[in-house]
Structure formats: C-alpha cells, structure tokens
Amino acid sequence: MKQYLTENVLPFWLNNAIDEEYGGIFTCLDEAGNIYGEEKSVWFQGRALYIFSNAYNSGFKNKCYLDAAKKIYDFLPLCGDENGRMYFTVTRDGKEIQKRRYYFSETFAAIGCCEYYLASGDENAKVLSEKYFDIAYSIYCNPNLTTPKFNPETSPYKALSPSMIMLSTAQVLRQINKEKYDKIASEMVVKILKHFTEYGLLENIGQNDEFIDTPTGRTLNPGHSLEAAWFLMAEGQYKNDTDLMKKAKDIIDISMQHGYRNGGIIAFCDCLGKPAGALEWDMQLWWPQCEALIANRLCYEIFQEEKYLKWYEDLKEYTFSHFEDTEYGEWYGYLHYDGTVANTLKGNIFKGPFHLPRMLLLLDKIENGKSIL
Amino acid sequence: MKQYLTENVLPFWLNNAIDEEYGGIFTCLDEAGNIYGEEKSVWFQGRALYIFSNAYNSGFKNKCYLDAAKKIYDFLPLCGDENGRMYFTVTRDGKEIQKRRYYFSETFAAIGCCEYYLASGDENAKVLSEKYFDIAYSIYCNPNLTTPKFNPETSPYKALSPSMIMLSTAQVLRQINKEKYDKIASEMVVKILKHFTEYGLLENIGQNDEFIDTPTGRTLNPGHSLEAAWFLMAEGQYKNDTDLMKKAKDIIDISMQHGYRNGGIIAFCDCLGKPAGALEWDMQLWWPQCEALIANRLCYEIFQEEKYLKWYEDLKEYTFSHFEDTEYGEWYGYLHYDGTVANTLKGNIFKGPFHLPRMLLLLDKIENGKSIL
Numbered sequence: 001m002k003q004y005l006t007e008n009v010l011p012f013w014l015n016n017a018i019d020e021e022y023g024g025i026f027t028c029l030d031e032a033g034n035i036y037g038e039e040k041s042v043w044f045q046g047r048a049l050y051i052f053s054n055a056y057n058s059g060f061k062n063k064c065y066l067d068a069a070k071k072i073y074d075f076l077p078l079c080g081d082e083n084g085r086m087y088f089t090v091t092r093d094g095k096e097i098q099k100r101r102y103y104f105s106e107t108f109a110a111i112g113c114c115e116y117y118l119a120s121g122d123e124n125a126k127v128l129s130e131k132y133f134d135i136a137y138s139i140y141c142n143p144n145l146t147t148p149k150f151n152p153e154t155s156p157y158k159a160l161s162p163s164m165i166m167l168s169t170a171q172v173l174r175q176i177n178k179e180k181y182d183k184i185a186s187e188m189v190v191k192i193l194k195h196f197t198e199y200g201l202l203e204n205i206g207q208n209d210e211f212i213d214t215p216t217g218r219t220l221n222p223g224h225s226l227e228a229a230w231f232l233m234a235e236g237q238y239k240n241d242t243d244l245m246k247k248a249k250d251i252i253d254i255s256m257q258h259g260y261r262n263g264g265i266i267a268f269c270d271c272l273g274k275p276a277g278a279l280e281w282d283m284q285l286w287w288p289q290c291e292a293l294i295a296n297r298l299c300y301e302i303f304q305e306e307k308y309l310k311w312y313e314d315l316k317e318y319t320f321s322h323f324e325d326t327e328y329g330e331w332y333g334y335l336h337y338d339g340t341v342a343n344t345l346k347g348n349i350f351k352g353p354f355h356l357p358r359m360l361l362l363l364d365k366i367e368n369g370k371s372i373l
Numbered sequence: 374m375k376q377y378l379t380e381n382v383l384p385f386w387l388n389n390a391i392d393e394e395y396g397g398i399f400t401c402l403d404e405a406g407n408i409y410g411e412e413k414s415v416w417f418q419g420r421a422l423y424i425f426s427n428a429y430n431s432g433f434k435n436k437c438y439l440d441a442a443k444k445i446y447d448f449l450p451l452c453g454d455e456n457g458r459m460y461f462t463v464t465r466d467g468k469e470i471q472k473r474r475y476y477f478s479e480t481f482a483a484i485g486c487c488e489y490y491l492a493s494g495d496e497n498a499k500v501l502s503e504k505y506f507d508i509a510y511s512i513y514c515n516p517n518l519t520t521p522k523f524n525p526e527t528s529p530y531k532a533l534s535p536s537m538i539m540l541s542t543a544q545v546l547r548q549i550n551k552e553k554y555d556k557i558a559s560e561m562v563v564k565i566l567k568h569f570t571e572y573g574l575l576e577n578i579g580q581n582d583e584f585i586d587t588p589t590g591r592t593l594n595p596g597h598s599l600e601a602a603w604f605l606m607a608e609g610q611y612k613n614d615t616d617l618m619k620k621a622k623d624i625i626d627i628s629m630q631h632g633y634r635n636g637g638i639i640a641f642c643d644c645l646g647k648p649a650g651a652l653e654w655d656m657q658l659w660w661p662q663c664e665a666l667i668a669n670r671l672c673y674e675i676f677q678e679e680k681y682l683k684w685y686e687d688l689k690e691y692t693f694s695h696f697e698d699t700e701y702g703e704w705y706g707y708l709h710y711d712g713t714v715a716n717t718l719k720g721n722i723f724k725g726p727f728h729l730p731r732m733l734l735l736l737d738k739i740e741n742g743k744s745i746l
Contacts, residue, residue, distance in 0.1 A: 028588065036647040037588040096524045154463075154470045215401065215410040274409040275718035279707055280652040282715065334652055336710055342655065345648035 001367065005360035006060055012330040012346065013048070013353040018068050022093050024075030025068075027352035031344040032328050038092040042079045044352040045072055046108030046132075050172070051357045053115035058361055066119055073116050073125065076109055084135050089349060101146040103136040107165045110136065111172040118175060126176055133173055137184070140166055157204040157216060160224065163191035167231050171238075171373055189235055192228055193247065199271035200254045201225040215277050218270045222259020223288020225251055230295040237302065238373045245302055252295050256311060263318040263339060265292045283342060284335040286351065289319045290359040294366075301366050331356055374740065378733035379433055385703040385719065386421070386726040391441050395466050397448030398441075400725035404717040405701045411465040415452045417725040418445055419481030419505075423545070424730045426488035431734055439492055446489050446498060449482060457508050462722060474519040476509035480538045483509065484545040491548060499549055506546055510557070513539055530577035530589060533597065536564035540604050544611075544746055562608055565601055566620065572644035573627045574598040588650050591643045595632020596661020598624055603668040610675065611746045618675055625668050629684060636691040636712060638665045656715060657708040659724065662692045663732040667739075674739050704729055 016033035017026045019040075025048045028037030052069040056062065078094025080086040086105035089097040113129035116122065139145050140162050150157075167188035174181035194209040195202045203219045206212045229251040236244030259265045264284035268276045276282075293315050300308035322339050323331040325346070333351040334342040345351070365372050389406035390399045392413075398421045401410030425442040429435065451467025453459040459478035462470040486502035489495065512518045513535050523530075540561035547554035567582040568575045576592045579585045602624040609617030632638045637657035641649045649655075666688050673681035695712050696704040698719070706724040707715040718724070738745050 030648055036643075039587070091527050095527050097527045098523050150471050151469045154468050214412070270409075275403055275716055275721070277721065279656060279658075279715070283652060285652075337715070338709075338711070342652070342710070343648055348648070348650065 001360045001364040002060070005055065005357055005364070006062070008329045009357050009360060010052070010055060010065070010353070012328070014064060014068055017048075017347070017353070018071055019075075019092065020071075022075070023071045024078075024094070025072050025352070026092075027347040027349065029345070029347040031325065031332075031346060033346065036345070037348075039097060039349070040079075040090050040092065040094075041349045041352065042087050042090060042105040043108050043349075044354070045076055045079055046105065046110070046112035047354040048072055048352060049076070049112030050108065050115050051353045051361075053112065053119040054361060055357065056119045057115060058365070069116050069119060073113070073120075073122075076113070076128070079105070079109070084131060086132075101149065103139050104165060106132045106136040107169045110169055114173050114176055129173060129176065133169060136169070137166065155216070156207045157212070158194075158207065158209075160192065160195045160201065160203050160228065163188045163195075164224070164228050164231065167192060167235065171231065171235065174373075185235060186239075189232060189244065192232065196247065196251060200258055201228055201251050202271065213272075215270065215274070218272055218274060219277065220255075220258050220269050220271050221267070221288075222255045222265050222269070223267070223285065223291050225255035226259070226265070226288065226295040227291035229255065230291065230298050233295070233298055233302065234371075234373050237371065248295075249299055249303060252299055252308070256292070256296075259288065259292070260311075262337060264315070264322070264335065265289055266337075280334075282337040284322075284337070284339065286319075286323055286331050286333045287355040289315060289323065290355040293319070294359055294362050297363055297366050298372070301369075374733045374737040375433070378428070378730055378737070379435070381702045382704075382730050382733060383425070383428060383438070383726070385701070387437060387441055390421075390720070390726070391444055392448075392465065393444075395448070396444045397451075397467070398445050398725070399465075400720040400722065402718070402720040404698065404705075404719060406719065409718075410721075412470060412722070413452075413463050413465065413467075414722040414725065415460050415463060415478040416481050416722075417727070418449055418452055419478065419483070419485035420727040421445055421725060422449070422485030423481065423488045424726045424734075426485065426492040427734060428730065429492045430488060431738070442489050442492060446486070446493075446495075449486070449501070452478070452482070457504060459505075474522065476512050477538060479505045479509040480542045483542055487546050487549055502546060502549065506542060509542070510539065528589070529580045530585070531567075531580065531582075533565065533568045533574065533576050533601065536561045536568075537597070537601050537604065540565060540608070544604065544608065547746075558608060559612075562605060562617065565605065569620065569624060573631055574601055574624050575644065586645075588643070588647070591645055591647060592650065593628075593631050593642050593644050594640070594661075595628045595638050595642065596640070596658065596664050598628035599632070599638070599661065599668040600664035602628065603664065603671050606668070606671055606675065607744075607746050610744065621668075622672055622676060625672055625681070629665070629669075632661065632665070633684075635710060637688070637695070637708065638662055639710075653707075655710040657695075657710070657712065659692075659696055659704050659706045660728040662688060662696065663728040666692070667732055667735050670736055670739050671745070674742075 026035050027041050027044045030036050049069055049072040052065040056065040087096045088100040110129050110132040113125045117125035170181040170185040200220045204216050229248045233245050233248035258269055265288040266282050267285050268278045268281040270276050296308045296312040330346045332341050336342045362372050397413055399408050400414050400417045403409050422442055422445040425438045429438040460469045461473040483502050483505040486498045490498035543554040543558040568578055573593045576594055577589050602621045606618050606621035631642055638661040639655045640658050641651045641654040643649050669681045669685040703719045705714050709715045735745050
C-alpha cells in the first residue's frame with residue numbers, strides 16, 4: 001500500500017497536476033495525465049492539500065509533498081468571497097466560476113489547512129482551518145442561511161451527507177482542538193445513526209427521523225454508507241465504544257448486501273428494489289470501492305471475523321485488476337456495470353487525489369496496527 | 374407506427390398515469406406501470422397535454438385522449454406561482470417542490486395549451502399558451518431576469534437548448550399566430566446555426582459565436598443535435614428553403630458520425646475525443662434514438678439518399694429490439710453501452726409520454742407524405 005501510494009498514485013498528481021504558474025492543483029487529467037480542462041475544483045484544493053500534508057505527516061517525509069501542499073495552500077485564499085464562503089469551481093487564476101449553497105468546499109479546506117499546519121507549523125493555517133470549519137458548521141446548524149434547493153414544506157428531508165462530512169472533518173480537526181471537536185463528533189454520531197434503519201443507512205430521512213417511502217426517501221448510496229460505517233467504527237475505536245463499533249459493523253453488513261454486485265460496489269439503489277433514480281446507479285465508481293476496502297479491512301482488524309477479510313481480499317483483487325491503469329498509473333474512475341472501463345479519465349471536478357490515496361494511507365496504518373484517528 | 378402509438382404507447386400512459394383524484398399525470402412508473410413516486414414533473418404536464426391533444430388533432434379522434442388532456446390542462450394552474458413562473462416539480466396535489474431558473478416548464482405548457490386549444494376549442498387555452506410563451510421568451514431575451522448558475526464573466530457560454538426549445542415551441546404556436554411565430558422561428562434558426570461548426574453542433578459556444586476549447590465548449594449531445602437537425606429541416610421544408618434543409622442534412626451527417634455507436638446513439642461526447650464529462654456519456658437513452666429516427670427518416674423523404682434510409686432502418690430494427698418491452702408495453706429508457714437494459718423504469722421526471730409518441734406521430738405523417746409542421 002505504501003509503495004503504491006508513494007511510487008504510483010502521489011507521483012501521478014505531483015508530476016502532472018500542480019499548477020507551477022498560478023498555484024493550486026488541476027484535476028481534469030486524462031489517462032496519460034494530460035490536462036483536458038483548466039477549471040479548478042475548490043473541493044480538490046482542500047482535499048489535495050489534506051492528502052499531500054497527511055502523507056508528509058504519516059512518516060513519508062518527502063519534501064516534495066510539503067512543497068506541493070504549500071503551492072495549494074497559497075492558492076486557497078483565491079477560492080472564496082469576502083465573507084469566507086468558498087466557491088465550487090474557479091478559473092486557473094482563481095476567479096469564481098460557480099458558487100453553490102453547499103459547504104463541502106469549506107470542510108475540505110478545513111481538513112487541508114489543519115493537516116498543513118501539522119506538516120508546516122504555519123500557525124496561520126491553523127487559524128484558517130478553524131475559520132473554514134466554523135463557517136461550515138454555522139450553516140450546518142442554520143440551514144436557513146442558504147436558499148434551499150427544494151421547498152422544505154413539501155420536501156422535508158434531512159440528508160446524511162452534512163452530518164457525515166461534519167464527523168469526518170471533526171475527526172481531523174480534533175488534532176488541533178480536542179475538546180471542541182470531540183463534542184461535535186459525538187453530536188454527529190447521534191445524527192448519523194438516525195439514518196440507520198432496517199432498510200439500510202438512508203441518504204434522506206424525515207424531520208422526525210422517519211423513513212419516507214418516496215424515491216428520495218428510499219435512496220441508498222452503498223459507498224456512502226460504507227464510508228459512514230468506517231467513520232463510525234473509527235470513532236468507536238477512538239472512544240472505546242463497543243456498541244458503536246457493532247452498529248458500524250451492522251451498517252457494513254447491510255451495505256454490502258445492497259451494494260456488492262458483479263465484483264464491485266454500485267453507485268446507488270432503491271432500498272425496496274424499486275427503480276433507482278440515477279442513470280449511473282449500477283456503474284462501479286472508484287470511490288465506493290475505496291470506502292468498502294477501508295470499512296471491511298478495519299472491521300476485520302477489530303472483530304477478526306473472516307467474512308470481512310474475505311470481502312476485503314475479494315474487493316482488493318477485483319479493484320486492482322479492474323480500476324488500475326498499469327500503463328500510466330493511478331485508477332480509472334468509472335467502470336460500466338460489467339467492470340469494463342467506461343471513461344479513461346483519471347480526474348475531473350469530482351475525482352482527484354483523495355479517496356484512493358486516503359485509502360492507501362489508512363490501509364497502511366491499519367495493516368501496521370496503528371489507530372486511524 | 375400508428376398502431377404502435379394507439380394500441381401500445383398511449384394506452385400505457387392512459388391506463389396507468391392519469392391522476393383521477395387530483396388531476397394531472399404521474400410519470401414515475403415502473404416496468405409494469407406501477408407508480409413508484411408521486412412527485413409530478415411540470416415539464417410532463419405540458420408535454421403530455423401536448424401529446425394527447427396532438428394525437429387527437431392528428432386524426433386519431435379517440436375521446437379518451439381529449440379527456441386525459443382535459444385532466445392535465447385543469448391541473449396546470451397549480452404548477453406555477455403568482456407571477457406565472459412555473460415550477461419544475463410539484464406534489465401530487467400541486468404544491469411546489471422545486472423551482473428552477475430554466476423556462477422549459479413554460480415552453481412545454483405553451484405547446485400543450487396550444488394543441489389543447491386546437492383539440493377542444495377552449496379559447497382560454499389559447500390565451501394561456503401565449504402567456505406561457507411570452508414569459509419564456511422574455512427570459513430568453515433577458516437572461517438577467519434569472520440568477521445565472523455560472524459566473525457569466527468567467528463562463529461566457531451561449532447554450533444551444535434555449536434557441537432549440539424556442540424554435541420548436543414557435544413551430545407549434547404558429548398554428549395560432551402565424552406572423553408572430555414565423556418571425557421568432559426565423560430568428561431561432563439563425564441562432565442555432567451559429568452552433569454549427571466543423572466540430573459538430575456544439576452545445577455551448579462563446580459570446581462571439583466562437584468555439585471554446587474547454588470541456589463545456591467541446592461538449593456534443595448527438596441526440597440533441599439530431600433533434601435540432603429535424604427542427605431545422607422541417608423549418609426549411611415549411612419555408613421552401615433548400616439551403617437550410619442542406620445544412621440540416623450536414624448536421625445529421627456529423628452527428629451520426631459522432632453519436633452512432635454499438636447500434637444506437639450515445640448520450641454525450643467530446644468533439645475532440647477527450648474524456649466526456651457525463652458519467653452516462655456512452656449509455657443509450659431512449660430519446661436520442663427517437664430524434665435520430667425522425668431526422669434520418671425526414672432527410673430520406675426530402676433528399677431520397679439511400680444512406681438515410683439505411684440508418685433509419687438499422688436504428689428502427691435496433692431500437693425496437695432493444696428498447697421495447699414486449700410484456701408491459703412502452704420503451705425502456707436507459708440501456709447500457711452494450712445495449713442491455715440498465716433500468717427497467719418506464720418513466721421518471723425526464724421520461725414520460727413525449728419523445729416516443731411524438732416520434733410515432735411524426736413518422737406516421739412522414740410515411741404518409743404529410744408535412745410535419
């Protein structure tokens with residue numbers, strides 16, 4: 001895992017994606033690493049900053065990781081407005097293209113700055129990390145600060161992803177403020193578990209935490225569920241909470257049951273088997289495989305049940321033989337339902353150096369008996 | 374074509390989709406015609422109103438078409454706000470779920486009301502038709518009336534779809550006001566042709582009508598291009614404009630070259646062969662097949678070149694053997710790249726009684742030597 005990370009995945013991005021002229025990182029890279037679009041994803045400024053800094057902090061003290069991180073860190077201030085709200089995409093030179101209501105840009109910037117502070121010692125990065133978190137958390141607590149996409153009167157759903165991203169972000173930021181983020185993490189665990197029903201870990205539940213029998217209410221995203229499961233399991237491990245770890249194991253079981261198909265994890269399904277909403281529902285995207293690998297490997301480490309080792313080994317064999325590009329490095333992002341490559345791109349606005357290197361960093365820790373939080 | 378329309382496609386929707394209690398039409402129907410979601414698409418209130426009224430007006434004077442049309446027509450006023458702006462989706466009883474900046478709901482309501490006026494003689498429907506058109510056209514002419522999704526300074530694209538929908542809507546509404554809509558149709562032909570370049574009929578061009586070498590600028594939607602081609606060809610036929618018909622033929626040629634793959638028409642591609650942006654890029658959606666069938670059949674009728682008859686016959690054979698559900702009727706909407714069924718649904722917010730029945734109505738006209746405008 002360590003070798004694949006440091007000799008294949010990270011070099012692919014370091015060699016092709018860092019913008020030496022304007023700073024920041026490109027992610028629209030084709031199979032060979034050529035840039036096919038200069039639009040920059042703000043999510044990936046924060047995510048790549050996190051990955052390069054985290055790799056540096058994880059003992060791979062390669063100076064070029066820190067250099068790349070600095071080039072991205074210096075570009076971050078261009079990615080938001082005067083109120084600290086960040087954009088979704090910017091031009092090569094950091095001018096706004098699209099701003100969205102969601103605050104994922106801010107949460108990824110928060111983890112990026114936090115890890116960069118730990119790598120560089122730059123106190124300003126610590127301040128920025130908390131600033132970005134606080135903006136995101138204030139919107140999390142007061143959704144009225146943004147215009148809702150759907151009428152809340154007729155579409156009264158609570159979504160899973162805001163609580164998930166807050167838990168994950170708090171799990172990183174507790175490195176700089178244990179008390180504050182331990183409390184927020186505990187709050188988020190409770191919120192996430194409200195989504196866990198007999199139908200699976202639902203993407204959307206009602207205002208009273210009830211199952212709503214509509215296409216939106218029935219939606220499952222198995223990769224998302226498996227990601228949440230390892231967030232929860234790691235939190236249980238951190239707090240020595242056996243009950244929480246067991247619940248996370250149950251989420252893995254039901255998510256594998258819904259999501260495992262043709263050797264990999266599908267993108268979406270309807271929990272009652274009705275038609276899925278997304279066209280790509282049975283495609284195999286790279287990131288759900290990464291989350292499934294982490295969840296099953298961590299679960300095996302903790303519970304020592306062979307089932308999880310078997311799933312892990314099977315998924316590892318399948319993903320490396322189907323997603324890996326042995327010629328140019330890194331993974332393809334999108335396979336058809338039958339495991340053939342659907343798109344040869346290595347990156348776009350949603351795929352860049354995050355899920356795969358994060359998985360490699362975590363699996364290296366788990367396999368070496370280290371805690372992942 | 375006529376038999377398939379009247380004995381298969383229209384009955385599928387008439388028997389399963391009309392809401393006898395609240396009025397309007399459902400479109401979230403599974404394979405067997407069961408409703409799996411009650412959210413109503415406002416696009417499809419207008420589109421279904423158009424189809425049932427048009428079928429009635431096209432000589433299939435089945436009273437149940439007019440009855441269904443009336444149930445949908447009566448539901449329309451619930452689908453918009455006090456300013457006449459329509460929603461994108463509503464609850465079963467017509468309360469707003471989502472409102473979008475786009476005005477396609479209004480243009481589909483305009484063609485629905487126009488055709489319903491011609492079917493029923495209800496003068497109020499004629500007034501409504503023009504009202505909906507005027508709202509849409511005022512936004513078309515003044516995009517500043519809505520909040521742009523992308524920063525116009527850094528994302529200065531002109532999109533193809535607004536001019537296409539305006540041409541198509543004007544082609545229907547000229548039945549109630551020839552002079553007004555002939556003029557608008559001519560204006561739109563000029564606008565659409567600006568998108569026609571050596572790379573194909575581009576979805577997005579620059580403010581000076583130039584090709585922009587970015588993922589957005591390079592995007593082709595072959596089904597969209599083929600649809601535009603038959604809009605233009607029909608307009609050329611209507612105005613006896615040979616040059617326009619020839620240009621439409623050239624658009625068909627380049628669109629088939631980009632879009633025809635594995636027996637059907639794909640959803641998207643990059644005009645320079647770089648990675649396509651949409652995950653579903655090589656899926657075969659039902660509607661591009663319908664547009665390709667109309668375009669090639671009309672082109673053959675006008676130019677009598679065997680190539681178009683061959684494409685038409687090949688596509689007809691392929692689509693009816695792959696999209697048709699011989700058990701419950703209607704077509705599946707989404708095939709994988711290899712022609713297998715990706716989703717068994719018959720309808721959703723974007724698929725309902727429109728492209729397939731419109732194709733059947735038009736092919737019946739073309740095969741009987743009638744003008745389609």
